[in-house]
Amino acid sequence: MGLEGKRIPITARTISIIDAYDAMTNDRPYRKAHSKEYAIKELLKYAGKQFDPVLVEQFISIITNKKVLIK
Template identity: 50%
Template structure:
């Protein structure tokens, strides 16, 4: 499982028009506190596009049903994302995400 960012990067690197966005699949599992993978990047070492995608990826994973669990409510997912601000997620990205979501929910 922890190899999938590198596998995705390697597969997508063959598609020329995706080259500018390859940092997203490679680094979207890095965490703000440095405990993520595959490189253990921390804070602003993580490309901004990957920091943004990390929040959206978790939002999508939590609010959609999976074979192993039901979907979380939007409110519960937002609470989780807020609880991970400064740990898993860039606090500034979380702040902006919440502003956007408050207008949609």
């Protein structure tokens, strides 16, 4: 079994969110890019499951130019 939750380094958890957002919002050979809004909905949908929910919240705050609160 691999690492889970907080045992996964924060850098890896952060990169997984950024990578997913990038994959969804850029063209791929097999599909056109999804909208920023679609990507945000997908990140929120999987927050707490596939992605760290606190980091998803902070990432969305950054890309939507909202104030980021470090907890």
